[in-house]
Amino acid sequence: MSFQYQLLAQQLMQKIQAGEIVAGQRLPSLRQFAQQRKISLNTAKSCYELLEAQGLIYVKVKSGYFVQLQPSSSGFAIEAPEHPDFQSKMRDVSNLGLQIEIHQAAINSRLIHLGSIQLSPNLVPAKALSRSIQRALKYSKPEDFLYSDRQGHIRLREALSAHWAEDGFHIAPEQIYISNGCMPALSVMIQSLTCEGDGVIVPTPNYNGQLQLLALLKRKIIEIPANTEGFDLERLEQAMQHSGAKVCLLTANFQNPLGFCLSNAEKEKIAQLAAKYQCHVIEDDIYAECSFSAQRPLPIQYWDQQGYVVYCGSVSKSLSSAYRVGWFCLPPRLKHLHAQMIIQNVSVNTPLQLGLADLIYSRAYRQHLGQLRPKLMKQVEQYRQFIAQAFHGIDFRLNHPQGSYALWLQFPQQVDGLAMYYYALQEGINIVPGLLFGEDQRYNSCIRLNAGHELSEEIQQAIQLLADWVKSQLDSQSAA
Template sequence: MAFQYQLLAQQIAQKIYAGEIHAEQRLSSLRQFATQQGTSLNTAKSCYELLEAQGLIYVKDKSGYFVQTQANSQPIGVPEHPDFQSNIREVSNLELQIQIHEAAINSQLVHLGSIQLSPNLVPAKALSRSIQRALKHCKPQDFLYSDRQGHQQLRDALAMHWAEDGFHIAPEQIYISNGCMPALSVMIQSLTAEGDSVIVPTPNYNGQLQLLALLKRKIIEIPANTEGFDLERLEQAMQFSGAKACLLTANFQNPLGFCLSHLEKEKIAQLAAKYQCYVIEDDIYAECSFSVDRPLPIRYWDQQGYVIYCGSVSKSLSSAYRVGWFCISPRLKHLHAKLLMQNVSVNTPLQLGLADLIYSRAYRQHLNQLRPTLMQQVEQYRQFIAQAFDGVDVRINRPQGSYALWLQFPQQVDGLALYYHALAQGINIVPGVLFGEDRRYNNCIRLNAGHELSEDVQQAILQLAMWVRKTLILTSEIESVGS
């Protein structure tokens, strides 16, 4: 468990990165800070010392503590997003979606494509200990075919874990799945039929769009931006489109990184009940928050049973640890047998190992250490990208959690052409064209900031910047000749 001084330092660091506390701004004295936070002078001193060690603040003799000016720090614009009509349509470019998805998980390329944590951020020793303990204490029946709903021990552990974060889901409502995408697939197939439409905000995670295309579902897009998505348009789509379900991420959506407010989440739960349109909530990034507290899901405000809660530990623990879940309400209890038939049983030792990781508090400790590390790492990426693209109008999202970065270039830059160029150089990125229809995000790309900003990663980003500059120069020359 994180100490109080670490939690306080994390809160201040988040405000510094967000620009709420400015460079060279004087902080409260140690005594003032201790009084304001209701803590001891030693805790306040440890908090400031940690921030100083992180290079975020410095002490000036006889003057106090001040926010450090970050080297090469510069203002970064946020991406702009177009408005568009929310029409029923099919997901296009399925073959391209599959091709780029396969490239994104190629371990031989520089890791800027698939959103995944560096192996150095995975608590491998704690995982190993938990799996060993789980095997040592397992019962004879644990070596038989497992319960398709998931092992009772893991479902109990997850219910306890979430209760500690402020929301309650009964163990009997939890179904363990082989990751988050299989969980989404089971629920989409259970609530909709081929040819039905599913409401999605775009730009939206390309893997979800690919899944909907493979399941032969159509989509109804609603506009999203770095602040969230249009709830009025969501209501219109629920009311008039005939859609039976929508697929939403309220906490640190991929690729934009926004986190909806409590009022917005409550409103979505109310709309779902009003129009009897199920919300399939993908909450896979919630535990990668940059703040101390994990944000509540839409499910927290669901009173009528129209929100299905889905997630996994793939983004907060390891992409190789294929354990996820979907959680239904009593309203959908009649689907129990169907859900069991559609769900794929998950390896029992892995389930028991994860349960042990939770009960031993090792998972909670991992999250407390991961969050400030991710916050600092993502900001390092943002600043390095801004520096690498100096002179180019590159706009970058400022995620409030997770580690997906969404870059927007001038309209002359073709993100798909940049993808092919990068691939030829051994660099993997994901072009924006996959995150919605009509090529409206063609001048965007998504990058993974889950790995350390190593020399290889820096060189890869510089390669991208070089290609973009050359493209803009060539475009300008062609336009000059044409005029």
Template sequence: MAFQYQALAQQIAQKIYSGELATGQRLSSLRQFATLQNISLNTAKSCYELLEAQGLIYVKEKSGYFVQTQQKTPNIALPDHPDFKSKSREVSNLELQIQIHEASANNRLIHLGSIQLSPNFIPIEALRRSIQRALKHCKPEDFLYNNRQGHPRLREALSAHWAEDGFYIDKDDIYISNGCMPALSVMIQSFSNEGDSIIVPTPNYNGQLQLLALLKRKIIEIPANTEGFDIERLEQVMQNSGAKVCLLTANFQNPLGFCLSNEEKEKIAQLAEKYQCYVIEDDIYAECSFDAKRPLPIKYWDRAGYVIYCSSISKSLSPSYRVGWFCLPQRLKHLHAMLILQNDSVNMPLQLGLADLIFSRAYRQHLSELRPKLMAQVEQYRQFISQAFYGVDIRLNQPHGSYALWLQLPKQIDSLAMYYYAQQHSINIVPGLIFGEDKRYNNCIRLNAGHELSQEIQDAIVLLADWVRAQLSVENVA
């Protein structure tokens, strides 16, 4: 859990970014703030010092604390999204999906494609200490072939960690996997067969679509936008399509960044039970919330065991760790033996190191420090994109967690042509074409805001903006 001063600082930071606290506005004095929040004077002082260090407030001698001038993001419209009929269909462009997926992991390119954190945000020293402690205190049997369900120590750590966030999953229901995608793969294969249809919101994370295509599953798309997806359509499809599996992200979905309300999550859990349709929940971005409190998963409202919870630390800590999990409800425990055979063993020292990181509170501390940094950085990207594309009719999402940006360009722009142009200049982006069918998002691209907005990245964004202007100019001449 974040220290109290950090949580309070994050609440004030959100008010500053949202404009609720205006530039130049005077804040309560330290004593007034301490009294209002029922905290000690030292806690109040630590809160203000953190905000000052983040460049959000400043102190004027003998006058008090004031809101620092913030570079305002112009009022950018949110992306619009087409409606369409939901029907069972194959995932198209598999070869293109694979090509773009491989390029997004190419570290020689400028990091605007794959959604990943900057190495500078990874608590390397804390990780090193945790792994060293774990190796020092491990038992001889930890070096033998291990339990494919995962080390009990890590499963205990995860269960305790989630309980602190308000939802409980027993350690015996947790299965450790080599990342989130392998967990999703095992679950999809457990609850569906080749040729079956899986319900997904669109636009949807291209990696999930690629996985479904490789597993020879069809998809039934339901319309999504930056506010969420069509719950009524979800129910209609559950009721009428015969599909028995949904693949959903409720918290900061990639690429749109929406976070469903608690009421919507509860409704989805109820629909899963009503229509006996399994919801495989990918909750990989929940811990990247800009708010001090992590949002609850759909799993929290699951009473009948139709929600399968999956996630990993790839987006909140490091993708190189390759540690994820899926959680099997009690009603599905008869699948335990089959899942143990399907689930690959995960590096045991890393499992023990992660368990130590959680139990030592270092992971919780990392999250409390990461969230305000991400919030500020994503806003910096939005500001710079707005400036770089000045004069171009763009639309851009405004996520409240994670660091995926969905940029909608004028309809004349071909995102695949833009992708190939960017590749020629060693820039990696992901074209909207592969986030759904029927070329609905061909004028959109997804950008990663997980790396610091360096001069190199700024130059790359400007280059892309200039290319868009050139394309529009040619179009106008024609």
């Protein structure tokens, strides 16, 4: 699936590369372009920002947008990763010890940040957060200093409900439960809807943290194949129908590590399948607000008519990983679990909840998202272009995410991603090997990188070091 602004950018890129629009030529203003194409100003802006991030156009202050001169050596064709097909079956998550070891390394602040998917501190609106927390404390009520409601403070639940309504989907405050981040929310729901030994359907390659969680909870997995376009809904239906699983764990918007965003038709179909087979969908929508488009994509929950979709998320990826505020939302069908949820859920710091509510109500959070999205789009594209240069000459593949900032690299089969991880660790660099994102070593020639930090000279050197290691491995194997 491609957004409209991406299709428009592709059309302009082809004209630039064909010489129909020449270097130095001035492009129509945003307003003119929007009128010509009969699109919104936001779509026009996103189109130009994408072209700018790709180095095809540039902006002159008070003059407009112009076509950039393209060096003859610039731009490498980057193929999307390929992923194997396989038969789905219920099984245990293997390598739990390795999962935990690598997870610990991924959050080691002394290493170069290419492992854990997190934003640079420079992209966090620290001043706005500070103002909101101070304002929340100033206007807090006496009861705010007592034990808090385990469901979450009503003000934050109302703020989230109103915030989502602006993006086109509606969840009532009484359905929202505030949690200590997204993973605790997923944990509570998995434990409430399944028992030890039960299977959970997951598309792979899939976020290794989710697989680690399932292993720790002693749940089995039923994998279905995924790729950079999404996953096959026929295979999902077969798993729902024949595997015996009553829960699937899905990310429809900018899945980690592949970055795909399912179409609205696919999301609607998933909601229909969930109801047809009475198989609950636990939807992890943690990356939706990191869209490269001005419009946040809708979740599967939007199409849920029968109450089989449990919506989960957090501000960890869009605001800060340090602010452990997440949520899960019980549909009316699961209202009978309320008492159980209250017992299982861990209360979240009340001042932080009130501060986040203020950030939303003051519009500072939405302003932050408006500024973050084009920055992320440009930053991710800078990473992709630098990676293309560093690994030039190597037969590698790289995803092109439509949002978020996870990059998935695939190398020739003889490249051992786990060996690369240990080499990088010795050099003070953290990456995550593809081995952890599924079973049967299907992704052992892959790695995942974080593009949430600025592409500093230090990070460029780290990426180049990885590229040199891959080249040396391939050269030595060719010589042998």
